[in-house]
Amino acid sequence: MTLVVLLLVPGLHLLDLAGPAQVFSTAADLGLGYRLHYTAEQEDVPTAQGLPVRASLDWPELTPDDLLIVPGWRAPTLHGHGPLDPATLRRLTEHHAAGGTVASVCAGADALGRAGLLDGRRCTTHHHVQDELARRHPAAHVVRDVLYVEDDRVITSAGIASGIDLALHLIAVRHGPGAAARIARAMVVYARRNGDEQQASAMLRHRAHLSDAVHRVQDLIDTRFADRLSLADLAAAAGVSERTLTRRFTDATGLTPLRYQQLLRTERADHLIGRGATVEAAARAVGFQDARMLRRLRARN
Template identity: 70%
Template sequence: MTHVVLVLTPGVHLLDLAGPAQVFSTAAGLGRPYRLSYVGERERIDSAQGLPVQAQTEWPGDLGPDDLLVVPGWRCPRGMLPPPFSQQTLARLAAHHAAGGTVAGVCSGAQALGEAGLLDGRRCTTHHELQDELARRFPRAKVVRDVLFTADDRVITSAGIASGIDLSLHLLAVRHGPAQAAQVARSMVVYTRRNGDEPQASAVLRYRSHLDDTVHRVQDLIDARFTEPLTLDHLAAAAGVSARTLTRVFTRATGGLTPLRYQQTLRLERAEHLIAHGTTTETAAHQVGFTDPRMLRRLRSRTPG
């Protein structure tokens, strides 16, 4: 069971909080082992939008490396002010990361991570109105602009508001594969669109920075069923275009990948994850949809690293 703890402060933005909460609660409803807790330094948390939120003041006592701490953003009417967290709360964030856990900040939540010492030397981002101040306040941080989120050594930050959903879907894709993230996204009636500018991001992220709705629909289908045989004609019919048109727009949107190559990339990435966790090449090949393990070996031999 993975524990997701949302760390709340007065003035919290509701969507910064609700986006990640909805993603992980939806995943739990689909059978994934997630439970959510909401902690704060007071029981009543008045949100920026006026709706009060109930929090628990006692932290869960059984947090481990697989668990996740998320700091939603709060209203910053005059730019970034010192985060309204005590040193004890900031120390908890730092200690969880030091113990191997993942810590995430949505919008101005990145500042809490900075005050906890987690942004030094790492890529990070925040809402575009706060990026200059984040860079000024934490000069050792590598502030990345014009991206939805960043991930660097189990420190995850997002641009704010709705991008907390993208951050959370990314974490699902990393932990459970793109099909799970796509299933949750479809349940929430959102695309599994992610930032495509991160050099270490997964294939689902690298090829999702375009704005072509037809290609996004096809990618949603491939993400959900990448282990199955998917013909070009089937994908084109699902998108309501010809096979020739799909190949043309898909290649243009993804920077050169055909739908088949995109599917192979997802299979290869998932297979590498399985192999890294002790699965044999033959078993991994079959689990990701290759009928012949030699195909997986050929793809691995062509991929640097």
């Protein structure tokens, strides 16, 4: 069971909180083993939208597999907003030092900066406060105009709805693109938001286009990436000919449908290998009959 701890700060934006919370709540409904915990320095936390929320004053015991997320708050400027005690900031630092993942949405990146977690790392935040974040934390490398950035288990997102993209990315990395696609469909959101080349998820990296036919095919491949999918079946799902699908898919993504599926398989296999699986076991898990093709694709990438 993975614990997702959301640290609530006065003035928080409801969607900064609700977006990631909904992703992991839906993941729990699908049996992926998540439990949410809301903590704060005060029980009743006012929000930017006027609806107060209640949180626990207690911190649960965390393991390296658990996630700690700081949703953002209303901040025309970062200075003087988002108050957090030094003891709370130490919680962020200690979780990361123990091997855990720490994430933020929007202005929450400033809390990570005050905890020292942005020093020497790439990060991002809402475009309205990017310049100020860079001034306040000069040792950080602020990446502008992207949805989220991951650097050594520190993940920051641009703000508001991009918290959903951040959470879907974490699901895709931990459980594969099919799981992230199922959650996106359950939430009635498109898993098609783009970021920059540092995004680990191929599913999100190749969604920066407006072709509905190609998105439908990607939805199918995302869900069944470990299956053998014929071009004819994919074309039927898109309602176009095989030749038209290949042309439109390549124009939209720079890849053929087969190459896109291979990227998803290789990415998932790399994650399994990083968690201790053998190359042979990872190859079978993602749909290859043996490890030879996986080895060739990993060398190619």
